[in-house]
Amino acid sequence: xxxxxxxxxxxxxxxxxxxxxxxxxxxxxxxxxxxxxxxxxxxxxxxxxxxxxxxxxxxxxxxxxxxxxxxxxxxxxxxxxxxxxxxxxxxxxxxxxxxxxxxxxxxxxxxxxxxxxxxxxxxxxxxxxxxxxxxxxxxxxxxxxxxxxxxxxxxxxxxxxxxxxxxxxxxxxxxxxxxxxxxxxxxxxxxxxxxxxxxxxxxxxxxxxxxxxxxxxxxxxxxxxxxxxxxxxxxxxxxxxxxxxxxxxxxxxxxxxxxxxxxxxxxxxxxxxxxxxxxxxxxxxxxxxxxxxxxxxxxxxxxxxxxxxxxxxxxxxxxxxxxxxxxxxxxxxxxxxxxxxxxxxxxxxxxxxxxxxxxxxxxxxxxxxxxxxxxxxxxxxxxxxxxxxxxxxxxxxxxxxxxxxxxxxxxxxxxxxxxxxxxxxxxxxxxxxxxxxxxxxxxxxxxxxxxxxxxxxxxxxxxxxxxxxxxxxxxxxxxxxxxxxxxxxxxxxxxxxxxxxxxxxxxxxxxxxxxxxxxxxxxxxxxxxxxxxxxxxxxx
Numbered sequence: 192x193x194x195x196x197x198x199x200x201x202x203x204x205x206x207x208x209x210x211x212x213x214x215x216x217x218x219x220x221x222x223x224x225x226x227x228x229x230x231x232x233x234x235x236x237x238x239x240x241x242x243x244x245x246x247x248x249x250x251x252x253x254x255x256x257x258x259x260x261x262x263x264x265x266x267x268x269x270x271x272x273x274x275x276x277x278x279x280x281x282x283x284x285x286x287x288x289x290x291x292x293x294x295x296x297x298x299x300x301x302x303x304x305x306x307x308x309x310x311x312x313x314x315x316x317x318x319x320x321x322x323x324x325x326x327x328x329x330x331x332x333x334x335x336x337x338x339x340x341x342x343x344x345x346x347x348x349x350x351x352x353x354x355x356x357x358x359x360x361x362x363x364x365x366x367x368x369x370x371x372x373x374x375x376x377x378x379x380x381x382x383x384x385x386x387x388x389x390x391x392x393x394x395x396x397x398x399x400x401x402x403x404x405x406x407x408x409x410x411x412x413x414x415x416x417x418x419x420x421x422x423x424x425x426x427x428x429x430x431x432x433x434x435x436x437x438x439x440x441x442x443x444x445x446x447x448x449x450x451x452x453x454x455x456x457x458x459x460x461x462x463x464x465x466x467x468x469x470x471x472x473x474x475x476x477x478x479x480x481x482x483x484x485x486x487x488x489x490x491x492x493x494x495x496x497x498x499x500x501x502x503x504x505x506x507x508x509x510x511x512x513x514x515x516x517x518x519x520x521x522x523x524x525x526x527x528x529x530x531x532x533x534x535x536x537x538x539x540x541x542x543x544x545x546x547x548x549x550x551x552x553x554x555x556x557x558x559x560x561x562x563x564x565x566x567x568x569x570x571x572x573x574x575x576x577x578x579x580x581x582x583x584x585x586x587x588x589x590x591x592x593x594x595x596x597x598x599x600x601x602x603x604x605x606x607x608x609x610x611x612x613x614x615x616x617x618x619x620x621x622x623x624x625x626x627x628x629x630x631x632x633x634x635x636x637x638x639x640x641x642x643x644x645x646x647x648x649x650x651x652x653x654x655x656x657x658x659x660x661x662x663x664x665x666x667x668x669x670x671x672x673x674x675x676x677x678x679x680x681x682x683x684x685x686x687x688x689x690x691x692x693x694x695x696x697x698x699x700x701x702x703x704x705x706x707x708x709x710x711x712x713x714x715x716x717x718x719x720x721x722x723x724x725x726x727x728x729x730x731x
Contacts, residue, residue, distance in 0.1 A: 197224045197244040227251025343421035346479040368432030373478040374465040376427035407449045437468040446497045463497045487553040534609045583655035628666040680716045687725045
């Protein structure tokens with residue numbers, strides 16, 4: 192990984208660099224810049240993966256730098272380093288893709304934790320990108336499947352040129368059409384048999400859906416391709432090109448007729464989202480991303496509707512803060528008083544107010560969730576050095592948001608996070624236990640007979656399950672599941688040698704009540720069955 196450190200104070204830059212040099216992280220090079228302009232000039236040469244930047248700098252501040260640097264490299268990751276009083280600037284940075292912010296003076300643990308998380312995200316994104324490259328090398332699939340993979344790759348950023356050269360239809364559309372747009376059809380297929388479709392007719396049902404859409408979308412001035420997304424099984428992608436300027440109002444009317452036809456003739460629920468038109472087919476990935484965002488509006492307004500990209504529909508994004516200063520003061524008071532009911536009531540009122548707005552958009556809900564997470568993190572930074580223990584990472588929140596089906600799930604989720612935070616803080620204030628991991632370990636050892644799980648432990652100790660899993664492994668050099676399994680096997684070995692209990696009884700005592708499954712786990716761990724182990728002579 193390559194890093195760029197930006198701060199107008201040389202001592203601050205050197206301090207961060209020295210901290211980085213002490214950490215055992217895969218950092219290959221570290222560059223410096225004294226302000227945003229200098230940083231922008233160095234980007235083409237350095238090509239960093241992560242930028243750690245101050246906000247207030249002469250000539251060009253950190254936020255303006257981030258805004259411009261994103262144009263150079265959309266995948267560039269940013270960490271803001273700021274003072275407590277600059278929190279409002281940090282919130283604005285989220286709009287530019289900032290993934291974390293740290294308070295000055297930067298603590299080693301916070302810096303390490305932030306970089307580990309971001310580096311893991313970069314590696315994950317690289318593996319995901321590599322997946323699309325590997326689609327080219329699949330030889331044993333049918334021609335149709337290979338084409339779906341090819342077109343799925345086509346709507347990803349940076350993959351258009353190579354795909355254009357491989358597909359005659361795309362080449363024709365590029366030459367014939369003036370504007371291009373992506374329409375997404377999200378259809379949940381019913382279990383078969385369904386109507387006239389028998390079990391095993393999945394491909395026939397998919398063909399019927401595709402055929403109906405293609406026929407209803409036909410036009411003398413258009414060319415298009417309809418294909419199933421190679422990864423998202425319920426997603427049909429229609430790449431349309433038109434020799435005339437695309438009229439969005441007319442397009443929406445046509446799509447409403449398509450939706451009505453699918454509802455009427457196939458009796459299937461369908462949600463449709465379409466993006467902004469683009470002038471060049473090489474920029475079709477932008478329209479695809481707009482269509483994906485449009486589909487998310489179903490979370491507020493429901494299925495069986497046609498959704499236009501928020502920008503095209505005239506829905507303004509939330510450029511100002513949703514959570515005002517008076518809200519922050521109110522929430523901080525309630526958190527200090529551990530008043531979960533008051534926080535839950537506030538959440539209910541605010542979420543209802545957002546979804547009942549005349550131009551309610553999922554982006555507004557997402558912004559509210561992000562700002563609340565940042566606000567909670569800001570509060571927790573005043574109480575503990577590891578807020579992620581309690582509320583998790585912001586990536587956890589965003590990933591969850593993009594998979595919900597209804598906005599009402601948000602209130603329940605945010606209330607649960609608030610309750611966890613309050614209970615954890617309450618526990619910290621009344622506990623002298625210095626290391627919660629040791630307490631968790633003692634609890635596991637004393638309750639092996641119970642159906643323990645990662646979620647159960649996280650709820651009992653009021654810590655976020657993802658963060659708990661990572662910290663447990665760091666503390667004990669093995670995963671929570673492996674530790675628990677190992678302790679259960681050791682307990683079973685002791686009972687087999689020292690008691691005459693039946694195998695079923697021992698299985699219950701060590702928390703694996705299914706005797707057959709217990710025997711399988713025991714054999715995998717020890718190489719012998721429980722009966723064979725009992726018959727072995729005790730070592731002298």
